[in-house]
Amino acid sequence: MSESDVVTRHPGVLNVYLRLMKLRVVLLLQVTAISCLIVHDLLIRSGVLTGLRPSFTDTILSSIVVVVGGTLAAGGSNALNMVWERDLDPLMERTRNRPLPAGQITPRHATVFGIVTAVLGTLIVSLPIRGEWAIAAGFWTAFSVLYYVLVYTIWLKRRTPQNIVIGGVAGATPPLIGWAAASATVPFSLDALLLGSSIPWVLATLIFLWTPPHFWALSLWSQSDYEASGIPMMPNVHGVGRTLTESKGYGVLLMLLPLGVLFASSDFILLVWVAIACWMGAWYLGSIISIPSTIQLGQRSPQALASFKRSLTYLGLMFFSIVIAAAATLFRI
Structure with missing residues (x-):
């Protein structure tokens, strides 16, 4: 097998999907979401905060849903980010080998993957694990996806050196999502978006x-x-x-x-x-x-x-x- 064969071999669709999602970054975000969810449940159990006392099963199931849904939503956002920045990635050493500039996936394929993954993740986060649909958690997840893709990636990143500051709003939402998922024990109201703490x-x-x-x-x-x-x-x-x-x-x-x-x-x-x-x-x-x-x-x-x-x-x-x-x-x- 020649050296060129090794270089051009396709890594596989699943591997490309995982690279589009930037899982290492995404998992760090999910750690912050789960931490907030666990803090909520522990403070309710100890009586520091008031609310419906969650079981350990509630905490575990909610954590799984937040991790899976949050990973898919954030991963979909990252895929859409790479589609938009496919002209810039070849110019930087640390991004030039990403799937799109490397020709491992087409922009259309990556766009469909990103949208489907982000929507699926948002729906999963909203599941009624604690008796009510976690609409507030779904709202903050959808907000994060739309803000990251539309406001940060498409609008700000190429226009202002404050891109990181304003775009940081999207990265700050996981604690809100985790807390909202943990507090989804009563019917949704607009006050639920404020999270009560x-x-x-x-x-x-x-x-x-x-x-x-x-x-x-x-x-x-x-x-x-x-x-x-x-x-x-x-x-x-x-x-x-x-x-x-x-x-x-x-x-x-x-x-x-x-x-x-x-x-x-x-x-x-x-x-x-x-x-x-x-x-x-x-x-x-x-x-x-x-x-x-x-x-x-x-x-x-x-x-x-x-x-x-x-x-x-x-x-x-x-x-x-x-x-x-x-x-x-x-x-x-």
């Missing part, structure tokens, strides 16, 4: 504020890629100095954000979590401050890469720790 909104805002410094750190590490594609990322348009200034601003807001949980409860264990979460925000902010403002365009900064990696650790710890805090409320003396 500040906790899911704090966690959604966490992702929203986390997104710009997270992606800007990556863009500082790979500025040349974005410059070659013409995508107006903050460092390429306004320079390193302004990028770092705005990143630090988001870092400060992240450090203060956990205080919003106090609007939901003054439970002692949650107060401890607030203190720890504020400290973790300061820890993440430190990595942003360490990025030198003297980085030159096209220069790879190890501090930027380190901040990017710490941002992932920070996000994971924030959601893991609030689940542990919510579980701890079950064992208060």
